[in-house]
Amino acid sequence: MPKTILTLSALAALGLGACGNTDLERAGTGAAAGAAVGEIASDDPLTGAALGGAAGALSDDI
Numbered sequence: 001m002p003k004t005i006l007t008l009s010a011l012a013a014l015g016l017g018a019c020g021n022t023d024l025e026r027a028g029t030g031a032a033a034g035a036a037v038g039e040i041a042s043d044d045p046l047t048g049a050a051l052g053g054a055a056g057a058l059s060d061d062i
Helices: 002-017 023-042 045-061
Strands: none
Touching: 002 023, 023 045
């Protein structure tokens, strides 16, 4: 179950991480969204921020 929540959190952060014009803006948005989702889903905002930031920074490359 926790892996499923983490996967869904990462996917949600990827979708929200696409907001912005530059990689830095997308990474910031993704990190903020990932931290919020990580806190809600598993009490681990740091992991959520890391995943969201990475997803946001790479979202225009996919």
